[in-house]
Amino acid sequence: MSFHIVPRSTYFKVFAALVLLLVVTVLAAKVPLGVFNTPIALSIGLVKATLIVLYFMHVRYSPPLVRVFAAGGFLWLAIMFALTFSDVLTRH
Amino acid sequence: MTVQGFAHRNYLNADYRFRSWLWTTDHKRIAILYMISITMFFFVGGAAAVLFRLELMTPRGDLTIAETYNRLFTLHGVIMVFFFLIPSIPAVLGNFLLPMMIGARDLAFPRLNLASWYIFMLGGVMAVGAIIAGGADTGWTFYTPYSSTYTNTNVILMALGVFVAGFSSILTGLNFIVTIHTMRAPGLTWFRLPLFVWAHYATSLIMVLGTPVIAITLLLVVLERGLGIPIFDPKMGGDPLLFQHLFWFYSHPAVYIMILPSMGVISEIVACFARNRVFGYKFIAFSSLAIAVIGFLVWGHHMFVSGQSVYAGMVFSFMSMLVAVPSAIKVFNWTATLHKGAVSLETPMLYALGFIGLFTLGGLTGLFLATLAIDVHVHDTYFVVAHFHYIMVGGAVMGYLGGIHFWWPKMTGRMYPEWWGRLSAGIIFIGFNLTFFPQFVLGYLGMPRRVHEYVEEFQVLNVMSSAGASILGVGYLIPLAYLIWSLRYGPLASANPWGATGLEWQTESPPTTFNFDKTPVVREEAYHYDTGLTEASHSHVL
Amino acid sequence: MEITAAPMPDTRHVAHHFDDAEQQFVAAELGMWVFLATEVLFFGGVFCGYAIYRFKYAAEFIAGSHRLDVWLGTVNTAVLLTSSLTMALAVHAAQTSRRGALVRNLLLTLLLGAAFLGVKGYEYHHKFEERLVPGRNFRFVAHSAHVPESLQPAKEEKVDPRQVELFFSLYFAMTGLHALHMIIGIGVLAVLIVAAGRGAFSGGYFTPIEMTGLYWHFVDIVWVFLFPLLYLIR
Numbered sequence: 001m002s003f004h005i006v007p008r009s010t011y012f013k014v015f016a017a018l019v020l021l022l023v024v025t026v027l028a029a030k031v032p033l034g035v036f037n038t039p040i041a042l043s044i045g046l047v048k049a050t051l052i053v054l055y056f057m058h059v060r061y062s063p064p065l066v067r068v069f070a071a072g073g074f075l076w077l078a079i080m081f082a083l084t085f086s087d088v089l090t091r092h
Numbered sequence: 093m094t095v096q097g098f099a100h101r102n103y104l105n106a107d108y109r110f111r112s113w114l115w116t117t118d119h120k121r122i123a124i125l126y127m128i129s130i131t132m133f134f135f136v137g138g139a140a141a142v143l144f145r146l147e148l149m150t151p152r153g154d155l156t157i158a159e160t161y162n163r164l165f166t167l168h169g170v171i172m173v174f175f176f177l178i179p180s181i182p183a184v185l186g187n188f189l190l191p192m193m194i195g196a197r198d199l200a201f202p203r204l205n206l207a208s209w210y211i212f213m214l215g216g217v218m219a220v221g222a223i224i225a226g227g228a229d230t231g232w233t234f235y236t237p238y239s240s241t242y243t244n245t246n247v248i249l250m251a252l253g254v255f256v257a258g259f260s261s262i263l264t265g266l267n268f269i270v271t272i273h274t275m276r277a278p279g280l281t282w283f284r285l286p287l288f289v290w291a292h293y294a295t296s297l298i299m300v301l302g303t304p305v306i307a308i309t310l311l312l313v314v315l316e317r318g319l320g321i322p323i324f325d326p327k328m329g330g331d332p333l334l335f336q337h338l339f340w341f342y343s344h345p346a347v348y349i350m351i352l353p354s355m356g357v358i359s360e361i362v363a364c365f366a367r368n369r370v371f372g373y374k375f376i377a378f379s380s381l382a383i384a385v386i387g388f389l390v391w392g393h394h395m396f397v398s399g400q401s402v403y404a405g406m407v408f409s410f411m412s413m414l415v416a417v418p419s420a421i422k423v424f425n426w427t428a429t430l431h432k433g434a435v436s437l438e439t440p441m442l443y444a445l446g447f448i449g450l451f452t453l454g455g456l457t458g459l460f461l462a463t464l465a466i467d468v469h470v471h472d473t474y475f476v477v478a479h480f481h482y483i484m485v486g487g488a489v490m491g492y493l494g495g496i497h498f499w500w501p502k503m504t505g506r507m508y509p510e511w512w513g514r515l516s517a518g519i520i521f522i523g524f525n526l527t528f529f530p531q532f533v534l535g536y537l538g539m540p541r542r543v544h545e546y547v548e549e550f551q552v553l554n555v556m557s558s559a560g561a562s563i564l565g566v567g568y569l570i571p572l573a574y575l576i577w578s579l580r581y582g583p584l585a586s587a588n589p590w591g592a593t594g595l596e597w598q599t600e601s602p603p604t605t606f607n608f609d610k611t612p613v614v615r616e617e618a619y620h621y622d623t624g625l626t627e628a629s630h631s632h633v634l
Numbered sequence: 635m636e637i638t639a640a641p642m643p644d645t646r647h648v649a650h651h652f653d654d655a656e657q658q659f660v661a662a663e664l665g666m667w668v669f670l671a672t673e674v675l676f677f678g679g680v681f682c683g684y685a686i687y688r689f690k691y692a693a694e695f696i697a698g699s700h701r702l703d704v705w706l707g708t709v710n711t712a713v714l715l716t717s718s719l720t721m722a723l724a725v726h727a728a729q730t731s732r733r734g735a736l737v738r739n740l741l742l743t744l745l746l747g748a749a750f751l752g753v754k755g756y757e758y759h760h761k762f763e764e765r766l767v768p769g770r771n772f773r774f775v776a777h778s779a780h781v782p783e784s785l786q787p788a789k790e791e792k793v794d795p796r797q798v799e800l801f802f803s804l805y806f807a808m809t810g811l812h813a814l815h816m817i818i819g820i821g822v823l824a825v826l827i828v829a830a831g832r833g834a835f836s837g838g839y840f841t842p843i844e845m846t847g848l849y850w851h852f853v854d855i856v857w858v859f860l861f862p863l864l865y866l867i868r
Contacts, residue, residue, distance in 0.1 A: 005726065005729045005730065006722075006726065008723060008726055011719060011722045011723060011726065012719070015715065015716070015718075015719040018715045018718075019712060019715060022708065022711055022712060022715065025861075025862055025866065026704065026708050026866065029704075029862070029866035029867075029868055030868075032868065037866075037867070037868050038862075038867065041862035041863075041866055042859070042862065042863075044862070045858050045859045045861075045862055048855075048858045049855045049858050049859070052718060052851050052854060052855055052858070053851075053855070055722075056718055056719075056721070056722045056847070056851045056854075057847070057848050057851045057852075058844075062663070063660070065273060065664060066663060066664060066667050069664065069667040069668050069670075069671050070667055070670070070671070072301070072671050073301070073670065073671030073672070073673075073674030073675060073678075074674060076301045076388065076671075076674075076675055076678075077674055077675060077678040077681075079388055079389065080305070080337075080338075080341055080675075080678060080679075080682055081682055081685065083337075083389065083391070083392065083404070083407070083408075084334075084337045084341075084682055084686070085685070085686075086401075086403065086404045086407055087333065087337065087392065087395075087400045087401050087403075087404035088331075088401075088686050088689065088690075089401075089689075090401035090402075090403040090404060091399070091400070091401040091404075092401065196651065197650065197651040198650075198651035199651075200651075200661040200665065201661075201665060202649075202651065262672050265668075266665055266668045266669060266672070267665075269664075269668055270661050270664050270665045270668065271661075273661075273664060274657055274660050274661040274664065275651075275652075275657070275661070300668055300671060300672050301671065301672070301675055302675075303672070304672040304673070304675040304676035304678075304679070305675050305676070305678065305679045307676060308676050308677070308678075308679035308680055308811075309679055312679075312680070312683070312807065315803075315807060316803075319769065320768070320769045320770060321768035321769055321799075321802075321803040321806065321807070322768060322796070322799055322800055322803050323683065323800070323803050323804070323807070327796070328796040328797065328799060328800055329687075329690070329691060329794065329796055329797045329800055330687075330800060331686055331687070331690070334682075334683050334686055337682075338679050338682065338683070341679075606650070606651075611653075
């Protein structure tokens with residue numbers, strides 16, 4: 001059985017990035033950017049989640065099948081949002 | 093009469109103790125546990141149907157008052173959908189056959205498999221408990237705000253029962269996906285898999301991606317109803333359509349959880365009894381996946397008259413038309429498989445042919461309902477009831493019974509009595525059509541569903557339907573009787589009584605605990621039948 | 635910098651129905667990811683509800699969000715991110731067969747998780763006192779002494795307390811479900827710590843550590859989205 005051992009230094013770098021992004025997201029929320037505040041917060045969240053998935057959860061080193069299922073859940077969530085909002089946004 | 097026993101050691105006679113069943117991790121024994129459980133649930137749900145079909149013999153509420161009637165159809169829907177149809181083929185036949193079909197010794201997670209049965213039973217006990225405590229009257233759909241705010245019936249326990257049972261479905265799907273990916277025998281490439289396996293893979297995807305959504309939805313209903321925190325309540329600005337979107341995000345694909353495994357069974361039976369290679373193997377395989385994916389894009393066709401936007405209605409209507417394409421591909425390809433095959437009409441084949449006809453009718457009327465304008469006319473009428481019973485009973489249950497007969501020799505090591513099998517298949521087909529065809533007419537004439545009274549001009553058709561239901565009931569009782577009888581008195585089955593292809597037929601009947609003495613190696617495509625009867629088949633049946 | 639290690643697999647843990655340890659590990663990993671996909675959709679249902687109500691009742695959601703303590707939320711996010719780091723380090727320790735480091739990191743993860751829940755409990759308690767728990771006792775006053783003037787809605791802006799209550803329903807449902815997942819995770823960690831202390835895991839067999847890690851990181855990710863959506867709306 002062979003597997004990748006992610007070096008500890010990588011974990012610490014990712015952690016530093018996560019904490020940095022946390023600070024950025026809290027500060028960004030204090031700046032009044034109108035409608036852009038939420039997209040920015042969500043984008044930062046997405047970057048943080050991606051870092052966690054790729055490094056802490058080892059998806060970067062995982063077989064393709066695991067990546068498909070890791071992405072699949074989010075893809076299906078996107079379907080749910082898209083079609084539900086096709087109703088909500090056009091309802092009178 | 094002397095009773096013959098099995099000569100060889102197998103999964104049934106490996107251990108006779110009670111706890112060897114309750115703590116088993118053998119996928120075959122777990123399948124048997126599921127079979128017994130869902131059969132009980134089937135007759136509970138059926139009993140409710142008997143009562144309301146009796147009530148509908150007359151236009152007035154002679155047998156039940158409205159409140160009782162509402163509880164009866166809710167009971168029928170909840171039990172049949174969540175505790176019979178959804179687990180039926182996957183948890184019984186899938187559990188039993190899937191590892192054998194791919195040449196594995198068990199599913200990837202045997203203990204999880206057993207856990208899923210216990211979870212299922214816990215959910216079932218909760219649902220039956222809710223029924224005994226007075227039942228719920230929301231319909232199986234649990235629509236808010238009626239379910240969350242207004243009804244005085246046992247919604248919480250009922251919804252929690254469904255919530256719990258959902259996890260069993262998730263775990264089964266998860267187990268199948270991992271098993272199919274990681275445990276195929278050497279040489280068993282994806283395009284050598286039996287179509288039954290493809291169908292179960294597609295079904296498992298739906299179980300895994302859809303079921304969690306209904307779990308959270310029902311949990312929110314329970315939170316709102318139990319703790320009084322507003323979520324769907326329109327008084328507080330909540331959106332009742334939110335519930336419907338989330339509910340149908342699962343519950344429409346759930347229809348494909350019921351029908352896809354049945355389609356897998358039909359592919360096996362048609363190929364075997366037409367003694368032909370399946371026509372367009374890859375098309376059938378991919379159409380299963382297409383149904384699973386497109387099935388997630390169509391849920392809004394349940395909401396055409398709910399206040400959903402017309403734009404969304406049009407999108408969903410169009411998408412619903414699309415899902416007919418892969419379904420039609422399957423029907424065409426089964427028909428083409430029959431063409432120039434050496435067709436013989438044993439019981440499983442009778443069910444398969446019944447399936448193809450009834451599913452086609454159910455599917456085509458589904459196209460009516462997917463058409464926005466027509467749905468507005470027939471929405472919430474018996475037309476809808478007839479349509480989905482053609483799919484769920486005419487399709488899913490016929491497939492289940494066909495599969496049970498086809499693999500009965502493998503599961504029990506005994507043959508069922510063929511004459512009785514054919515007789516009851518015929519009775520079920522006739523009884524089914526007499527029950528549900530009149531309901532198309534009733535619905536088109538405007539009789540609303542879920543109401544215990546109706547105007548007098550509908551009585552003739554309702555009496556026809558009730559008469560059909562009693563025939564159907566007899567049709568279901570006959571197999572129950574002769575299958576139990578066959579466990580003791582049925583002739584011993586050979587390893588491959590139908591002369592079928594597939595790895596499950598290469599091991600003994602019943603199989604040994606680990607299915608195969610040696611891991612099989614696969615060197616050819618599925619369904620390598622030579623057209624024309626082979627002498628190996630049919631010897632002791634005809 | 636990546637190292638591919640191939641220590642001798644610990645075959646004692648290979649179940650009868652698998653051919654070898656690798657097949658078993660691949661199956662477990664795939665199974666865990668399929669499970670996490672179901673979790674995405676489980677939480678996704680409430681997120682979808684949140685999105686619709688946020689879209690419809692933006693002002694009320696902002697007013698509700700102002701009643702949450704951003705400072706505590708930030709601290710808790712940091713706590714949770716740190717617990718993810720220690721969890722990742724635990725996996726590393728298992729892979730490199732360092733029993734002491736494994737137990738230590740698992741224990742740290744558990745404690746950080748418990749700290750998160752403690753802060754969460756304190757916040758819940760506070761909301762209870764402010765009568766912001768949805769239900770019969772819910773009272774939302776637009777201009778409350780609990781909120782600094784700068785964060786209060788403008789006088790002319792109408793905020794319907796009923797939809798603020800919807801916000802708090804979702805707040806409690808989402809954070810409650812998240813906390814429930816944390817509690818389950820902590821329970822699993824406790825079992826693992828005992829087993830790790832007895833030397834159950836090594837570079838040849840660390841599947842339970844890796845799987846629990848995946849679960850723990852997933853719960854962390856849920857919070858990464860909950861935090862800005864609940865605490866940081868302006």
